[in-house]
Amino acid sequence: MGCGATPKGAALCYNVRVIRAYIPWYLVCNYLAFAFIACLSALQLAAAHSEGTRPQRARYAVAFAILVGAFLGFYALAPELLTPGPAGGELTFLFGGAALFAVIVTRLAFPRQIFTAKTQRTPSLSGSTFTPFVAWRFKRLKFGIGYLIFVLGSLAIVLFDRPLFRALNSLALRTPLMDVPAQFLMNDYIVPTALVLTLLALWFAGRDAGERAAFQRAMLRAMLALALASITLKLINEVYFRPRPFTFDDSVRLLFYHPSDSSMPSNAATVSFALAVAVWLRQKRWGMVMLGLSFGMMFARIVGGVHYPADVVAGAWLGGASAWLVNRARWLDSPLDAVIGLAQRMRLG
Numbered sequence: 001m002g003c004g005a006t007p008k009g010a011a012l013c014y015n016v017r018v019i020r021a022y023i024p025w026y027l028v029c030n031y032l033a034f035a036f037i038a039c040l041s042a043l044q045l046a047a048a049h050s051e052g053t054r055p056q057r058a059r060y061a062v063a064f065a066i067l068v069g070a071f072l073g074f075y076a077l078a079p080e081l082l083t084p085g086p087a088g089g090e091l092t093f094l095f096g097g098a099a100l101f102a103v104i105v106t107r108l109a110f111p112r113q114i115f116t117a118k119t120q121r122t123p124s125l126s127g128s129t130f131t132p133f134v135a136w137r138f139k140r141l142k143f144g145i146g147y148l149i150f151v152l153g154s155l156a157i158v159l160f161d162r163p164l165f166r167a168l169n170s171l172a173l174r175t176p177l178m179d180v181p182a183q184f185l186m187n188d189y190i191v192p193t194a195l196v197l198t199l200l201a202l203w204f205a206g207r208d209a210g211e212r213a214a215f216q217r218a219m220l221r222a223m224l225a226l227a228l229a230s231i232t233l234k235l236i237n238e239v240y241f242r243p244r245p246f247t248f249d250d251s252v253r254l255l256f257y258h259p260s261d262s263s264m265p266s267n268a269a270t271v272s273f274a275l276a277v278a279v280w281l282r283q284k285r286w287g288m289v290m291l292g293l294s295f296g297m298m299f300a301r302i303v304g305g306v307h308y309p310a311d312v313v314a315g316a317w318l319g320g321a322s323a324w325l326v327n328r329a330r331w332l333d334s335p336l337d338a339v340i341g342l343a344q345r346m347r348l349g
Contacts, residue, residue, distance in 0.1 A: 048063060237262045256305065264315075
């Protein structure tokens with residue numbers, strides 16, 4: 001009996017055909033190879049950071065070059081980057097498998113490289129010109145000014161949503177100098193994979209046990225922020241739907257496929273800012289790198305014609321608020337430390 005002999009079987013066959021049309025096998029294999037090489041490079045970057053000595057700089061440079069080459073190679077060899085690709089669940093499964101294999105390979109090849117943290121170092125207070133109170137006040141002032149600028153900027157973007165969209169979208173389809181970077185940043189693979197690679201490197205980085213534990217807590221809180229933001233986003237999409245910019249406007253210049261889900265809040269902005277802000281609240285340098293990638297993806301998606309500016313701002317606020325709530329939940333410290341302890345006993349932390 002064929003799969004189309006019954007209505008249920010016919011529907012199953014149709015879904016399989018759709019999945020195969022959207023996710024060809026060679027693209028899956030291409031992504032798995034890309035993710036595996038990128039994960040190996042990220043682990044080597046974490047090892048170079050952990051060592052922190054001058055001889056490690058050459059290995060750091062080589063690992064970074066391989067990582068960048070993996071991204072550029074995947075972008076060049078995967079023309080389906082701008083068509084519907086694996087959804088979040090499928091992409092997570094593919095990356096998780098590649099990351100696990102990369103950890104196993106690194107564990108076998110370099111058993112003591114990054115899987116055993118060094119002893120705790122005594123922190124040095126030399127070089128600080130501020131008293132603790134003055135430094136704390138200065139930090140609060142900088143945060144307050146940055147927060148005020150972000151709030152005012154968000155309000156301005158919402159007020160001038162459509163004019164700003166038309167101005168930015170008019171930059172598309174003019175020159176490859178704008179189109180190629182925008183396509184690189186706006187697709188479903190590059191920035192999300194880069195953000196998760198940062199989390200993978202963060203988990204194994206750390207020059208001593210104390211720094212590594214702090215990095216790992218930041219990584220786990222980022223994953224919790226992602227879960228909270230995703231659940232909230234799903235609930236919002238159940239009650240509110242905003243059409244995409246190209247739905248009723250044929251003049252929109254598209255650099256992407258035609259997504260059919262709600263335009264607000266932006267799914268990509270929600271996910272990327274949940275991860276980036278959660279790390280930034282705990283580890284500023286790592287978080288700034290992730291925020292830079294997130295802002296680049298937001299800008300590219302507006303230029304590419306798939307989101308209004310207000311959509312990505314709403315997603316950034318949703319992801320950022322989720323990260324802030326998770327960061328404020330002090331009661332999570334004990335469960336997170338238990339997870340970290342379990343990973344250390346398994347020689348994976």
